[in-house]
Amino acid sequence: MRRxxxxxxxxxxxxxxxxxxxxARRRPDVSALVQIGSRVQPGGQVDAWSDLDFQLFSTNPARYRDAGWLAAIAPCWSTHLERTERGVDKLxxxxxxGCEVDLVLMPSRLMKLVYWAMARPAWRGLYPATLRRAIANTRVVVRPGHRVMLGGAAWEKRLAAAANPWPEEAFSAADFEFHVRGFWRHSVWVQKKIARGELRAAARWNHVELMDHLLALLAEEARLAGRPARPEARKAEQWLDARRLRQTDIATCLDAKALARALLAEIELCEEVSCSVAQSGGFAQTDHSAVAAWLRAELDKILARP
Incomplete structure (x- = not known):
């Protein structure tokens, strides 16, 4: 019995x-509570600042979008509900x-289906794309480590499927083109914002778009080299090699020349990593040398300003 x-x-x-x-024990609609995150991951780096991460499985998860119920647990300073990029609600x-808690609100019936399908990878080819995507998203957060706090043997068995070998979603030629083309398209946008003096917009989109595309390419380069890369730059310090660590150590601030130097470094990195991924992955590579030359010329003008 917990105290x-x-x-x-x-x-x-x-x-x-x-x-x-x-x-959760007192809620009849809550079928399971699963702890995820660094606190339950083998070798997880846990200290006094580590937050608590849970998946809350309910037959009616929408009822917990309203944060009023949290007062029954402890006084709250702040709450925030968002729809994550994995398509789930996180409170x-x-x-x-100062204790931080993330509660991912999960529909019990749908997640039972996801785990049922996850336990049968041989049938993967029969699953619709939405189900395969749900399995991939679930494995990203559950496979590194989890603990069933409520739900009993039935949910323990379901989550055990995360340990099964499962074919990773392949990085396709379309993925490669999306990230390469996205990088060059947004590089032009960022350069123009720097030139106009819209430095906050340039800094924001540098991080939101350019680094997102670069990190996706870097993760694929690492996977092709046999290193266990993770999405969204998770544990990137562990799977980037020494050279890429140096190349991604890019400083930015609200200064036009600093942002221009950062963009030049990112352009060089994109050229290198896209060539590496194309060669190792067998992808056709579109020629972006014209836009690269134009960008370098325009950024040099910014650097030459008094």
Whole structure:
């Protein structure tokens, strides 16, 4: 039996965790509560600043979009609901005392289907694309480590499927073209923002778009070289080689020349990594030398300003 402390305005992460579990036990619509994230990953780097991450499986997850119910667990400083890029609702909470908790709201029936299909990789070719994508997204967050806090043997068995070998979604020629073309298209946009003096917009889109495309290409380069890359730059410090680590150590600030130098470094990196991925992956490579030359000339003008 977990010991549940009285509600206070300064609760530890362990106390918050206990209260979430006990709250979930009392909810008839909650079929399972699964902890994910660094706290349950082998070798996870956990310290006093580490947050708590849970998947909350419910027959009616929409009811938890309204954050009012969290007061039954502990006093809250802040809540934020977002739709993640994996297509699920995530309720992020900062409880009094600074403890952060992410609660991913999952529909029980749909996730039972996802785990059922995940346990049968031999049938993968029969699954619709949406189901394969749901399996891939689930494996990204569950496979590195998880703990079933509520749900019993049935959910333990379901989540065990995450350990099964599963063919990774291949990086296709279309993916390659999307990221390469996206990089060059947004490089022009960023250069123009720098030239106009719209430095905040340039800095934002440099990180939002350019690095996103570059990191996708870098992850594929690492996979082709036999290194276990992860999406969204997760643990990138572990799978980027020494050279790529140096090349991605790019400083930006709200200064036109600093942003121009950053974009020049990213252009060089894109040329290198796209060529590497094309050669190793057997992808056809579109010639972007004309736009690269134009960008370099325009960025040199910015660097030559007094």
């Amino acid at each position: 549940v402390s009285p509600i206070s305005d300064r609760m530890t992460a362990e106390e918050i965790e206990n209260r979430i579990v006990e709250w 992020s909470v900062v409880f009094a005392g």
